[in-house]
Amino acid sequence: MTSSAILEELWTIIEDRAAHPVEGSYTTHILTHRKGVDKALEKVGEESVEFIIAIKNKEPKAIASEAADLLYHTLLALKAAEVDPSAVYAELESRRKP
Numbered sequence: 402m403t404s405s406a407i408l409e410e411l412w413t414i415i416e417d418r419a420a421h422p423v424e425g426s427y428t429t430h431i432l433t434h435r436k437g438v439d440k441a442l443e444k445v446g447e448e449s450v451e452f453i454i455a456i457k458n459k460e461p462k463a464i465a466s467e468a469a470d471l472l473y474h475t476l477l478a479l480k481a482a483e484v485d486p487s488a489v490y491a492e493l494e495s496r497r498k499p
């Protein structure tokens with residue numbers, strides 16, 4: 402799978418982990434932790450910095466890896482905030498210029 406469909410799949414998994422906690426799952430750990438939102442936000446900040454550094458260093462593999470970390474943790478933060486990614490997609494669509 403090399404398209405954005407993986408984001409849909411990832412969101413389905415995150416929703417499933419939220420509804421049915423799985424032992425040993427990092428996603429479950431973050432979503433059920435008392436300070437889960439803070440942890441997710443901490444990672445969003447950390448991964449943003451790592452993403453910027455990878456771009457500045459012109460390291461294609463690291464850029465893709467850090468972008469993946471950032472996207473995953475952003476989805477976790479959206480789940481923790483109870484905002485569906487469809488709201489983000491709708492927002493992007495609303496900005497489309499003719």
Ligand SMILES: N=c1c2ncn([C@@H]3O[C@H](COP(=O)(O)OP(=O)(O)OP(=O)(O)O)[C@@H](O)[C@H]3O)c2ncn1[C@@H]1O[C@H](COP(=O)(O)O)[C@@H](O)[C@H]1O
Pocket residue numbers: 411414418423425426427428429469470473
């Ligand atoms: N995409 C991810 C994903 N990306 C990152 N991580 C976890 O996020 C944690 C932190 O990521 P980092 O890259 O920062 O890891 P690190 O460099 O070791 O840093 P620290 O943990 O020390 O902060 C690690 O434990 C990673 O395993 C992820 N964990 C899960 N997923 C997806 O979620 C699905 C469900 O997995 P579980 O969460 O294990 O149920 C998986 O099938 C994957 O598709």
